[in-house]
Every structure is written in structure tokens, then in C-alpha cells.
Amino acid sequence: MRARQISSKQLVELYLARIERINPQLNAFTNIFDEQARTAAVHADHLLATETPESIALRMPLLGVPIALKDEMEVSGLTAQHGTCAYSENACADATHWRRLREAGAILLGKTTLPELAICGFTESQTWGATRNPWNTAYTPGGSSGGSGAAVAAGLIGAASASDGAGSIRIPAACNALFGLKPQRDRISLAPHRSQWLGLSVNGCLTRRVRDTALWMDIAHGPEPEYTCSPPPPAGTYSEAATRDPGKLRICWSLSTPRAVVPPLRYPLIEAALERVVRAFGRLGHRTSQRDPDWGMIGYDCMNVYLKAIESEYDQVPHPERLEPRTRGFKRLARLIPAPLLRRSQARESGHAERINAIFKHCDVLLTPVTAIPAVKVGHWANQGALRTVAGMSRAYPHTIAWNYLGQPAASIPAGHTAEGLPVAVQLVVPPNREELLISLAAQLEDELDWPARWPPLANLES
Template sequence: MTPDRSPGLAESARALAAGEVTSRTLVERTLARIEAGRGPLLNAFRVVRAEAALAEADAADRELAAGGRRPLLGVPVAVKDDTDVAGEPTAFGCAGDFPPVAEDGEAVRRLRAAGAVIVGKTNTCELGQWPFTEGRAFGDTRNPWHPGHTPGGSSGGSAAAVAAGLVPAALGSDGAGSVRIPAAWTRLIGIKPQRGRISTWPRPDPFQGITVNGTLARTVADAALLLDAASGSHARDVHRPPALTVADAVGRDPGRLRVALSLKPPFTAVPARLHPQIRARITELAGQLAALGHEVAEDDPPYGQIGLAFVPRATAGIAELVAEAPDPALLDARTRGAARLGRLLGGAPLRA
């Protein structure tokens, strides 16, 4: 772990509002941590916005000095490289010469409206397909707890950056575990919210409704704070849930919960069993929940053949993104194969 870890999101916002630190100082320290973690040591970032971030920090300091107050005013954060940041390319883990985009995505626009300073874009595997973060475009992203291991994926760069203390929190995205897997593998809080809670615009319904934006942080309170700051809809989003403030639920006593302990892997066309170590840890967690007073019962959801619904949507989404790539020949062979499958399944089978 990085000895010089960033303070948490809420603590950074508090210290800035109290005048105990400047945004420039926080951003300079963040950029120094990112630089120290470049290359094979951690490799969390695809794009670092050093000059732009410092300019944004100076603007935040002027606003703070004038008495301005916003939830994340002057706080440095990162976003996954599937999210548009004006003036930067969105490569989504792919090799090739991607042009800079003209406008912020809606989630980034809302983070800026909350006062956040976007320090960079984090690494992800090609088009978010795999539960690890590596690729020919950028190399391997490392797990800060175990550098010989992956931080998971596909939001592994965001998870590595937060877990290593480079930034206090980061945005990720999740269709089949891409926030939750890295959170579990790097000891973070990862939230996959409902569709539309955080806008995915300019993609109104990515991967045919599978993928949503979510948050990664070191505490529940910080994950909720970032979720609230990024939440909200674009006028053309497909999914537009009513507004709510999730931070209001932090620290609230949930009462006695009914918890289902499921030991059945969902994404299997043939019978499969959990690895004994994983089974043991899940069972241990169930025991801890029961000891806290919750009702825990072993029960498997009726998954059915979930792959019949998931695979057409996922591969059709990949096909759409591959069609936009500046040089598809640079993509992994598995990506090109998934795109071919998506073109086959993306018509009548998907509509069915």
C-alpha cells in the first residue's frame, strides 16, 4: 500500500471548506502519488490531466476563498476510461488513436457541478469484458494489496487508484460485476446502483441496459457521497429514476434483515460448484451476519438460463463499440470474436 494515502472524500471536502488545506495542495499530492504509481508498479491511469487538474484546483481555491460551498468543491477524483471527459479520448481499454471528445459525459458534468476536480481516467480491460484489468493498449494494472495479482475488472484501474490511496474515490461501471469484483478484490466499497441513477449519457442504454455507472471508495459514507454527487439524468436517458439522497441512509440502523445465502454460481450452462476456499469465506460471512442478529437462510435465486438473456445483450454492445474503434485490427482476438457473435445475436434474437 502507498504510505502517503489520500484522505477520504468526505474528509477532503470538510478540510477544504474549513480552510485547512487548498485544492491545489490536494491535487499536487494526488498527481505525485499517481506519478509514483506509473508503469509496472500499479498502472492505474490511462490519462492523467495534470495541467488541467491544477487549473481546476486553482479555480476551486478562488471559489472557496470567496465563500463558495459545494459538496466536492476542490476534491480530486478519477473516472473510468469509458466515461467522456471533454478534451480527452475515451478509449475504453482499447489500442488505437482515439480522438478527444468534445463534451463531458453527464456523470462528469454532474461531478464538476458538485465542484470535483477530475485528475484523470483509469484503466479498464477492452470494452469492459473481463474480470481483470490488462491489455495490449496499456499493460497490466496491479492490485495494491498484492502486486502480483489483478485488482479485478473491469473497473480495476479505479479500484487500484482508490485502494492505493492515489485518489479518495472514483467512478466505475458495472454490467456483470465490473464495480463489485474490483471492490471485493481490493477491500473497497463498490456500489452498482439501479439503471439511470448515474447517467451513462452520451450512451443512453449501454450494452442494451446491462451496464450502469457506479462508485468505488474506501468507506460507505464516501461511496454514498460520490454517488449523490454524480447522480442525475440526462434528458435523453432511457432510464430516469426519481431523485434520492443515498447519503441519508449511511449509518441508519437497517433492523433485522432476511439474508439469502446462495452457493450456486449463476453464469453456468452446466452444473458447477464454488471453489472450497470461496465457499468457506461466504459461509463465514453468513455466520457473521447471523451473529449480528440477521436471519440467514440458504436459498438460491431462480437464475434459469441467465446467459440466454445476457450474452446477446453483452455481445451486441461489444459489436457496437468495435464498429466505432479507429482500428479494429488492434483489438484482442477475443474482442473481435465477441463482436462477430454480437452481430449475429443483436437482431431478432436480441429483440426476442
Template sequence: MADELLWAGADAQAAALRDGAVSSPELTAAVLRRIEALDPSLNAFRIVYAEQAGRAAAAAQERIDAGERTPLLGVPVAVKDDLDVAGDVTGMGGRPQFPPAEQDSPAVARLRSAGAVIVGHTRTPDRCLWPFTESLTHGATRNPWHLDHTPGGSSGGSAAAVAAGIVGVATGSDGGGSIRIPAGACGIFGLKTTRGLIDTGPEEHWHGLAVIGPLGRRVADAAAMLDVVADVRAALGDGESGTYRAAADADPGRLRIALSWRTPLGNPPMEAQRKRAAEDAAERLSALGHDVVVADPPLGARPSPQFLVRWLRGVADDVAGLPHPEWLEPRTRRIAALGRRVPDRTLAWALAAESDLDSRMQGFFADYDVILQPGWTRRQPRIGRYHGAGVANTLAGVSMGIPYFPTWNVLGYPAAAVPVGRDSAGLPIGVQLIGPAFSERLLLSLAGQYERAHPWTGDRPPL
């Protein structure tokens, strides 16, 4: 029972725990067995908290037996290795620079308070910089659908763990696509949240580009995690109430959806099968009763320089206080050097210019409720594709595959990654659904409706 339940997702696992069909220690033991069996091939975890998870599962079961209920009580979850977990180092994809954390990060503290069982820290590239999860320190994390390909990045370890049926939900972070990229690469659901919805700690990472969000097997899994980790006051910014989990089951009503092909880099070259997948998704949404038309947001090329300035300077500021910068990968050191050349006045311009983009989008969202865009424009790279490549070659190579993602980090808007098919090699294809600030409930409702009509969780990678 517990082994099969691993494929059901975190929300179904929570229901089974509430119903007494399985205990948290049994479910956690199944997760740990699966990590032991699969992680030598996947390399999804930097560390596994086997003993701590066992104790947390026993404590969670006591709470369940006492009648307590939370969305993730007793459910095993994984945490990306960019969030502090008390008692463990936070590696950020490389050699850990600081001693073990004395306390949990805010999101981890909320998970722990809700009784979620944290089973380990998942892999990420050095300083979370890349849309592939490979590092000189830890090697390559692999895609469960095809071990020769990347699961994406930077939340690649979390995405691989969810796609492989190890955990039903995991944390990710997204500063330029780092939740949506691996979700699309691994055929799972991911949600980049509105800036400010989830507490990221005392400092904005990469000058407001980066946020925390969930990756789950199903829409309901991500919604359940959001109910635990989202800031309640910020969540009311959409004027709505009710749980995110309820939103995932709700009918979104008839929506006006803009199918957008344009990026700040223009209309990028795209594999025919991926363009067709986005067109199919548009047709399916139309069949569900929505008004879908081709329309591009009035942003032009503006988001690209704003993103680049904030990203480069953000990386430089991120590594400025590290005690051992020599431990960083050469590619990371080079990006930080470029970022140090960004003047304060240029950063101030990029931050101030966001308001103009937001004003333009307010008019656009008066006419449309949601934007539909492709995800990756090409197949996920093979493992080692960028090994040894310099900064210029790496940036040029990856940028053409992921041009649809960074704009929404500049604006701080929520964006959901939704699986819509697989390519000729059997690798997943996904699309994005984007809404205005604090429209997570709307995106969850629309994605949940799509999932019910076109479920994706019945397919399992050939592990």
C-alpha cells in the same frame, strides 16, 4: 496532513476541506505525488491531468472559501477510461478510435459541476470486456495487494487507484460485474447501480447490461459520489428521500437476508476459504440482528443465455461504428464476430425475457429484503494468465471465477461489493449484497452498518 488524508477516503477528505484542515490544491498535489510514485508499478492511469487538476483545485478552493458546499467539492477523483472527459480521447482500453471529446459525459459533467477535481483517466481492458485489466496497447494493471495479480476488471484501474490510497473514490462501470469484480479483488467498496439511476448518455451500453457506479475506500465515499452523479428523478424510484450519504450512516433496521449459493451455472466449485468468508459474513449479519437464511432466487439457468445474447450482440454493436476495427485486439474482434451472428429476433427475445425474471424476483423480494452472495469463487488470476488465450479458453477460464455477477446486470438491479477478509496469500475477499431496483439506500445502510462493525480501511496494501 494531506498525504495521510489520502487513506481516509473521499468523504473524509471533503469534510477536511470544509473544515479548512487542508486545501484542495494541497490535497490534489498529494494525489499527484502519489500517482508519480506508485503508478509506474501499478499502471492504473492511462493519463494524468496534472495541470488541469491544479487549476480545478484552485477554482474549487475559491468555492469552498466562499462558503459553497457539495459532497465532493475540492476532492480529487479518477474517471474510468470509458467516460468522455472534454479535451481528452476516450481509449476504452485500447488505441483511441476518435478525436478528443468536445464535452464531458453526463456523469463527468455532474462531477465537474459539483467541484470534484478530475485527476485522470484510469485503465480498462480492451472495450471493457474482461474481469482482468490487461491490454496489448497498455500492458497490465496490477493489484496493490499483490503486484503479480490482477486488480480485476474492467474497472481495474479505478479500483487499483482507490485501493492504493491515490484517490478516495473513482467511477467504474458494470456490464457483467465490472465494478464488483475489481472492488472484491482490491478490498474496497463498489456499487453497481440500478439501470437508469445514472445517465449513461444517449445509448444503452450492451443493451442495458452496463451501468455506471462508484468505487470508494469506504461506503460513505461511494454514497457521496452517488449524491453527485445519480439522476434525482430516477433516485426517487424507491419511494425514499434523503441523501445517499445519510443512508450510509443510517440503521437499516432488521432485514430478511437470503444467503444464496446457486448461480445460473449451478453451485459452482469454490475455494474453501472463499466459501467460509461468505459464511462468516452471514454470521456477522446475523449478529447485527438480521434474519439470515439460505434461499436461492427462483431463476434457474434462465439468466445465462439472456446475458450471453445481450453481451455478444452488445459488443458487436459497440464496435460496429469504429473507424479502425483493425486496431482492436484479436480476441475482441472474435467476440464481435460472434455477436454479429446474433439475429435481431434473438436479441428481442432476450430483452423481452427479462420481464419474466423480474416477475419471479418480485415474489422473492416479498419474502426477503436483500440477497447475500459470494464474489469471486477463486483467487484473482495472476498477471498474464490469459495472455494469448483465445476467446473460448478465456471465457471458460474467467466464467468459473465470476458466476455470481452477471445475473444482476440482466435484471438491472443494484448490487454492492463489500470486503470481508483476505485469503492465505493476503489478497482481498469480498461478497455481494443485492436488492431490488432502486434499493441503493438500503444497500448503503446495510453495508455501512457492516463496515462500522467490521471495518476494513485500517488495512493498507504493502506498497
């Protein structure tokens, strides 16, 4: 747009046409703001025509760019619906995350689907129905940011917000062949909330390319006064990190998982994808070795905090009588965990962090799977209660929640496809506050594997 190759109005119309044609097969959006987006595009085009590209890049780097928001983020005058019909009041102010994007010139095109209260690793709800994977619509796009993942993967939007309380950025990224970074805890402000999911949840986005996430991070990160402490700022910009050679790194890989109530699933193609990335790292000059983190008993503490985090979200719902039976079942499970046990699980975070992060004495980056299996079919957990659902998800998604509990950065990297065309992925984990290292290495791997070159058949870019 700065080069006058396309106008904001043209881009908005292009996306709206694609949404009209493709979204009925995906159900990725809860709301489309077509007229508001058109009006904003006209204003953006006026600024693009009257200001210099250099001035725009400095002050409003997203001027005229349409984005989508996961339908849990507050936008003034709109209801953040959280995947349910149990909310009804409009927000009186913008969330800090959206305000920063808006001030950078972004145009809100729509809101995307999520499961009720963002609980599940699949995107199905009684209120909004099932969201489907553009690589194969019989399968889930993951969750809880599944609508954002499906929309970005199908080319219905260039980038969409996401949040991650137990894998909800990384799982949809893995299911949709996207880059999905879970930032350091509090890197992107949660305001107007001081905390979400008892400290497990963070804000972020889903994009096809690492450099797009880096730009989003540059715009959105930073403290919000009076809300929470912020981690140390990066030495430079994340966009600079996306263009920087990471140097020769020590990379440990592991297939192990924290101990849980039920054993994780194993899928040979997931392990083959990890081996393929290990070989790619070797070609890039990095030194790789196998080493497992010392997980200890972190799995049990993660589960205690996860269930009580659901209860904390449940207790804020204005109309709990409208919630799904399974959601009420999660509330009942959480009641079985007494408050002193939750406090002990939370207090053990520093001990777990010291023990598990000792692996970074031997490596700079840890490589693991994201999910134990590829995307499951839509309805895989339909009509199952909370206990069976959480047990099933803990087997399918055992690699993600520990890093929410510890609060440090982790990202999903596309790493191939199954015979059914379903994406598979690997996870990169770095020490606390090292997003710039993760972004630099992920960008190098993107150049090596070139995952953005492959689109899902449903995207149909020629029409």
C-alpha cells in the same frame, strides 16, 4: 478542506507524489492531468477561503476534491480511449456523469485503465499493458474498472468512476477490498448515450467507504432530459441512508449460480467469507437463512445479450482494424447469435425478473459471493481466444451478470483476505430501486467489519 485542515492544492500535490511513486508498479492510469489539476486546485482554494463551509457543502460538496475517471467517459477536449488505440477523436462535450461531478467542484486528476472495450474481468490490453493489484502485484485488480480499483485501493485517489456491464464495478471492488455499488439501471445517466451494452451497463464509482459512494450517488444520480427514463427517485439522500440504521432485516444467503455453458469454480475461502458475513449479520440482529433464487434459464439469455452487447460496442469503434485479435474473436462469437434470438433473450427479462425476485418474498436482502475465486494472476488469460476467455470468466465470475440483465442494485462488500493477501468479498442484492437499503446495510456492515482500516502493503502510507 472546509475545516481548513488541508488545502486543495496540498491534496492534489499529495496524490501526484503518490502516483509518481506507486503507479509505476500498478499501471492504473492512462493519463495524469497534473497542471490542469493544480490550476483547478488554486481556484478551489480561493472559493474555500471566501465562502462559508455551509454554502460550499450545499452547492459544491466536492469542491477541491481530486477524483479519477475510467477512460471510457467523455471529457470535453479529450479522447475517451476505451482501453484501446482504436479511438482518436476528442469529445466535444462532457458526459453528464462527469459534468455533475465537475459542477459539484471535483477536480479531474487522471484517467484510469480498462481492458479493450471494457469487455473483460481483468485489466490487460495491448495498448496500455497490464494493470496490477496493489495487494499483490502478481495478480489482477479485476476488470473492467481495474485501473479505478487499483488506484483507489493504493491511495492514489480517493474515488474513481467505474461502470458495470457484467460485474465491472463489483469484480474490481472484490479484488481490491473496496465498496462497489452497481446502481439501478439508469440511476446515473449514461448521456450522451441512451444505453450502453444493450441495457446491461450502468455508471457508478469505486471507494473505500460506503459514505463516499453515497455522496457520489447524491451528486451523480438523476435523469437527463431527452435521453432515457429514470427510475423512481429515492425517498431521501443516499448520504442520509449511509447514517441510518437499516432495522432488523431478513437476509437469505446462497452459493448457487445461474446455469451456464460451463460449471462455476468453487473456492473454500470464498464460501468461508460468506459464512463470516452471515455470522456478522447474526451479531447485528438480522435473521439469516439459506435460500436459492429460482434462476431458470437466465444464464443463457445473459450470455446472448452479453455477446451481442460486445458486438454493439465493436460496431461503434472508428478504427476496428486496430482492435486486438481476441476482441475480433468476441465479434465472431456474437455473429453466431441471430437477431431473433437476441430479441427473445431481451423479451424474457420481465419473466426472469418476476421468478427470481420472488425470493424477496422471503427476505429483504440476498447475500451471495461476488466472484467464485480470488483474483487470478496477471496473464491468466493471455494469448487465449475469445471462446476460452469467456468460458473461463463465466466460471470465475458467475454471480454478477444476472443483476445487470435484471437491472437492479447489487454491491460488493470486502470480507477478508487469503493467505496470499488477496481480498475476498460478498455481494448484497436488493429489490429494484432499493439502493438506499443496500447503502444503509453496507454502512452498518462496514462499522462491524472495519475493512477501511486495512491497507495494501504497496500503499505505504507512512512515506
